[in-house]
Amino acid sequence: MSHILILPGDGIGPEIVQEAVRVLRAAEQRFGLDISLDEAPVGGAAYDLHGDPLPQSTLDKARAADAILFGSIGGPKWDTIERDKRPERGLLRLRSSLGLFANLRPAILFPQLADASSLKPEVVSGLDILIVRELTGGIYFGQPRGIREENGERVGFNTDVYSESEMRRIAKVAFELAGQRNNKVCSVDKANVLEVTELWKEVVTDAAKDYPNIELSHMYVDNAAMQLVRAPKQFDVIVTGNLFGDILSDEAAMLTGSIGMLPSASLDENRKGLYEPCHGSAPDIAGQGIANPLATIMSLAMLMRYSLERGDVADAIQAAVEQVLDQGLRTADIYTEGTRKVSTEEMGAAVAEAL
Amino acid sequence: MSHILILPGDGIGPEIVQEAVRVLRAAEQRFGLDISLDEAPVGGAAYDLHGDPLPQSTLDKARAADAILFGSIGGPKWDTIERDKRPERGLLRLRSSLGLFANLRPAILFPQLADASSLKPEVVSGLDILIVRELTGGIYFGQPRGIREENGERVGFNTDVYSESEMRRIAKVAFELAGQRNNKVCSVDKANVLEVTELWKEVVTDAAKDYPNIELSHMYVDNAAMQLVRAPKQFDVIVTGNLFGDILSDEAAMLTGSIGMLPSASLDENRKGLYEPCHGSAPDIAGQGIANPLATIMSLAMLMRYSLERGDVADAIQAAVEQVLDQGLRTADIYTEGTRKVSTEEMGAAVAEAL
Ligand SMILES: CC(C)[C@H](C(=O)O)[C@@H](O)C(=O)O
Numbered sequence: 001m002s003h004i005l006i007l008p009g010d011g012i013g014p015e016i017v018q019e020a021v022r023v024l025r026a027a028e029q030r031f032g033l034d035i036s037l038d039e040a041p042v043g044g045a046a047y048d049l050h051g052d053p054l055p056q057s058t059l060d061k062a063r064a065a066d067a068i069l070f071g072s073i074g075g076p077k078w079d080t081i082e083r084d085k086r087p088e089r090g091l092l093r094l095r096s097s098l099g100l101f102a103n104l105r106p107a108i109l110f111p112q113l114a115d116a117s118s119l120k121p122e123v124v125s126g127l128d129i130l131i132v133r134e135l136t137g138g139i140y141f142g143q144p145r146g147i148r149e150e151n152g153e154r155v156g157f158n159t160d161v162y163s164e165s166e167m168r169r170i171a172k173v174a175f176e177l178a179g180q181r182n183n184k185v186c187s188v189d190k191a192n193v194l195e196v197t198e199l200w201k202e203v204v205t206d207a208a209k210d211y212p213n214i215e216l217s218h219m220y221v222d223n224a225a226m227q228l229v230r231a232p233k234q235f236d237v238i239v240t241g242n243l244f245g246d247i248l249s250d251e252a253a254m255l256t257g258s259i260g261m262l263p264s265a266s267l268d269e270n271r272k273g274l275y276e277p278c279h280g281s282a283p284d285i286a287g288q289g290i291a292n293p294l295a296t297i298m299s300l301a302m303l304m305r306y307s308l309e310r311g312d313v314a315d316a317i318q319a320a321v322e323q324v325l326d327q328g329l330r331t332a333d334i335y336t337e338g339t340r341k342v343s344t345e346e347m348g349a350a351v352a353e354a355l
Numbered sequence: 356m357s358h359i360l361i362l363p364g365d366g367i368g369p370e371i372v373q374e375a376v377r378v379l380r381a382a383e384q385r386f387g388l389d390i391s392l393d394e395a396p397v398g399g400a401a402y403d404l405h406g407d408p409l410p411q412s413t414l415d416k417a418r419a420a421d422a423i424l425f426g427s428i429g430g431p432k433w434d435t436i437e438r439d440k441r442p443e444r445g446l447l448r449l450r451s452s453l454g455l456f457a458n459l460r461p462a463i464l465f466p467q468l469a470d471a472s473s474l475k476p477e478v479v480s481g482l483d484i485l486i487v488r489e490l491t492g493g494i495y496f497g498q499p500r501g502i503r504e505e506n507g508e509r510v511g512f513n514t515d516v517y518s519e520s521e522m523r524r525i526a527k528v529a530f531e532l533a534g535q536r537n538n539k540v541c542s543v544d545k546a547n548v549l550e551v552t553e554l555w556k557e558v559v560t561d562a563a564k565d566y567p568n569i570e571l572s573h574m575y576v577d578n579a580a581m582q583l584v585r586a587p588k589q590f591d592v593i594v595t596g597n598l599f600g601d602i603l604s605d606e607a608a609m610l611t612g613s614i615g616m617l618p619s620a621s622l623d624e625n626r627k628g629l630y631e632p633c634h635g636s637a638p639d640i641a642g643q644g645i646a647n648p649l650a651t652i653m654s655l656a657m658l659m660r661y662s663l664e665r666g667d668v669a670d671a672i673q674a675a676v677e678q679v680l681d682q683g684l685r686t687a688d689i690y691t692e693g694t695r696k697v698s699t700e701e702m703g704a705a706v707a708e709a710l
């Protein structure tokens with residue numbers, strides 16, 4: 001029996017997660033899976049209930065689960081509360097508490113949605129990049145941090161810090177995954193300026209020695225931001241730190257033009273993971289039943305693949321998504337003339353049906 | 356009499372700077388300018404001569420000058436020398452020693468070169484963004500920094516740090532410049548995670564009170580990296596810190612598809628400045644006479660505008676560049692069928708001639 005914890009969160013989170021659960025139920029039936037589901041509040045919803053974006057009871061359930069399916073968090077309602085209680089803090093603490101150091105963010109262009117990209121078709125057709133972002137270290141969590149008084153004015157400061165072992169373990173994840181893809185890893189740093197990434201480059205280079213079949217290259221982050229726009233298909237796997245990964249994975253996602261389609265996984269040492277769509281909580285359209293549930297449904301597919309080791313179920317979910325796209329079903333965000341505009345629920349039901 | 360210091364640097368630096376000097380000579384004649392020119396080594400070239408990428412004599416000349424025209428630095432030849440002696444360090448020390456805190460990086464799409472972009476024409480046509488990057492603070496220069504031993508392994512660390520006054524002065528530059536453009540400033544931060552940018556957001560918001568005509572917005576850096584790809588024309592002026600500015604300005608530059616066309620200015624409190632093309636030293640094509648000198652020539656135009664307060668000369672240089680583009684002259688990097696491929700020198704001569 002596998003235990004999956006559902007964390008719907010805020011904004012469109014509950015709606016899209018509900019459709020992923022619908023697909024999960026269909027997968028259970030078809031594959032005879034033995035799954036127990038539990039649910040808990042997180043983010044703004046949890047703050048409203050318990051005064052904390054990550055209540056102890058939610059964290060306990062998360063620790064006990066084999067995998068977590070996460071919706072999205074945040075919204076203007078909680079933008080002005082004290083910083084430590086904001087929805088994002090709940091997510092950051094969850095990543096850190098569970099040791100979810102490996103964030104996998106695919107940027108894949110669906111041929112059915114090629115028009116949605118702001119890039120020329122020849123530049124992005126067939127795009128399939130995997131960004132491997134370190135998620136529990138770097139400047140996100142580095143100490144010291146804060147705002148201090150100095151010479152009569154305030155000074156803000158943060159610390160970017162990585163140990164060799166943190167660098168090595170994320171590099172290994174990237175090499176392993178590249179081995180299942182096109183055997184190319186590009187490590188992104190700013191080694192010409194920052195000592196922390198100078199060490200990063202050295203450690204990644206050293207870790208590569210155990211992977212003779214992988215072709216490792218290095219790129220400065222400013223150049224990577226350019227190359228993603230110029231010729232994104234040159235990349236297979238990109239591995240980088242927490243902050244650069246945040247920026248580059250969003251840039252890469254947007255190359256596809258349909259961020260409503262991109263899932264992500266955040267894994268610990270034992271491949272237990274948290275799975276969430278790359279898009280945010282979109283408070284402006286929450287509750288209208290028009291959000292795109294496909295990124296969350298494909299996050300469920302990643303959950304099957306990585307945490308439940310059911311690549312077969314993952315493939316089936318992925319195929320079901322492709323099928324409904326081929327049938328011309330589209331939520332509003334990916335709608336174009338000549339296709340059929342459907343609601344969140346209709347989309348979820350169609351994928352479950354296809355499965 | 357105005358004193359201009361020429362720092363050709365490495366790679367294609369000397370070739371492109373030479374053409375900018377040719378244009379400068381033509382401008383002198385046409386406008387009867389009174390200019391004294393001096394030249395000094397910097398970067399790898401200076402290291403080879405003096406064992407230092409920024410020799411004291413070069414720094415002294417730079418301090419004495421009214422403005423500096425800079426080529427480009429770096430190359431594989433110096434990649435393995437000790438870090439403090441690398442070409443980039445010379446540039447960083449120069450920026451810091453001269454207090455060149457305001458880096459202006461326009462990303463402009465030339466209608467003549469619209470095809471060069473990897474983005475769809477409708478997404479980028481007419482693009483005209485100005486990125487204002489803080490250049491002497493933040494994680495580039497923050498202390499403490501280095502690599503230390505901890506629990507039997509190495510740990511790399513850097514410090515991102517900004518004082519209120521540093522934030523305020525760069526914000527003011529952005530507001531002033533926006534006032535001469537479309538009155539919109541977008542400040543980019545990661546205030547949901549980093550305290551240093553939380554303070555940034557607060558200080559920029561406060562500084563905006565003196566500029567009631569400017570419309571100020573805020574964006575997280577990951578979203579900004581996305582929005583630049585999705586809909587870059589939503590931006591007028593973007594203001595941000597050193598590291599985010601490095602990444603976003605290169606991304607924005609690449610949206611135009613012709614980074615060989617983009618100039619930059621780095622100004623101090625008194626608008627004394629260093630002017631350089633956005634592209635690098637391109638060691639692979641150095642010495643072949645095929646590099647594009649236009650970014651350097653337009654850097655000269657910025658020099659005229661900001662440091663010499665000769666907007667008229669700047670406009671004339673800019674017009675001369677447009678004219679040779681209209682005539683169909685192209686260096687190899689921007690060549691397309693139906694245009695005339697010319698050398699670095701032919702391009703420089705044509706602009707000088709048009710002037
Ligand atoms: C919400 C925010 C803290 C988060 C991050 O920066 O990691 C988000 O942007 C992401 O990428 O998951």
Ligand SMILES: CC(C)[C@H](C(=O)O)[C@@H](O)C(=O)O
Pocket residue numbers: 192193222443446447601
């Ligand atoms: C060469 C390097 C140190 C420099 C920087 O990062 O500032 C360059 O990328 C730039 O943007 O001018």
